[in-house]
Amino acid sequence: MELKTMFKSRWRWWALLIAAILLLAAGFYLWRWGRARIYGTGVPDLPRDEMTAVDNVTEKLKSVIEMAQVERSKLPEVVKGAKDDIRRDVAGLGDNGIAGRWNGLLGRYREDRAAAEGVRSDD
Secondary structure, eight states: OOHHHHTOSHHHHHHHHHHHHHHHHHHHHHHHHHHHHHHOOSSOOOOHHHHHHHHHHHHHHHHHHHHHHHHHHTSHHHHHHHHHHHHHHHHTOOHHHHHHHHHHHHHHHHHHHHHHHTOOTTO
């Protein structure tokens, strides 16, 4: 059968077009299926126990870091630096300024103490 005579009728062209479309669709489907098998779906399937353990360790590390920062703020150099800053600030104040500053500190102490004991100071 000659190529010229094989494609003379219109239905053969339609059959060829449909076969090409089906072949392309099957090839695309197989390509996607192969990629999914090789690379996975993109969502890691982690065990719940391991995720919980990692979350617990993360929370513990956060609390340890916070405690270390609190301890660091108590270091002698930090305290000495804060004392030097206060000395410098107070050196320029007169008696009334120092009294006002002292009253402010006492007021904050009383508020913090009352809040810690559950007593409201505005009652």
